[in-house]
Amino acid sequence: MINEFKYRPPFKYLFVGIGGILMATIFGGVTLEKGEIWFRIITFIFFLMTSALGIGFLALFISKFSVGKLKIGEDFIEIPGRWKKRTKLKFSEIKNIREIDTYDQVIEIESEKDFHLIEKQWMKSKEFDKVRKKLIERINKNYTQHSI
Known part of the structure; x- marks a missing residue:
């Protein structure tokens, strides 16, 4: 899904x-x-x-204005590009996810290749919270699968 x-x-x-x-x-x-x-x-x-x-x-x-939608699948996240093309990351490639608590609230995703940002001001507040929760769920799920 x-x-x-x-x-x-x-x-x-x-x-x-x-x-x-x-x-x-x-x-x-x-x-x-x-x-x-x-x-x-x-x-x-x-x-x-x-x-x-x-x-x-x-x-x-x-x-x-029409960059597209942010997509989260079972094993990937696809981030629309603000400055470059769309980025598709597998959860296995993600090293760290943290929320930078600044005035604009940003989720920073650190992958093996690069850093990627998801900004709250580019989304509705409720959707941003859902994205944060889903990312944490998927990363925890992926982490427990690899550690077993």
Whole structure:
């Protein structure tokens, strides 16, 4: 049986992107007005920074909105990629799972090859708790099978 969980970027990325674009238009408008040159240079710098912020967050939200679902099977977990392709890990390859208790709550999966992250803000809170429980169950089950 394969359990699937929605995994998509938080909507705050969309709002930060739109806010960045709006701020860029404000700073851009001030830059075009006649006035002191030092003030126009400073607002132009802010225009560039907020434009990059807005475009970056909008691009991240749009490109990662349909990354797919996080899947947990009997002997594997498939993590949708935020920055790279989907990663499929067998539970036998996983060395350690720990939850990093930071402001964004992240489950860190250490495998033989690499580290993989599952972020709570990319999921619903209840689904994140279910994923955590299922990972612990499967790892404990896999650990007891190998130790016998």
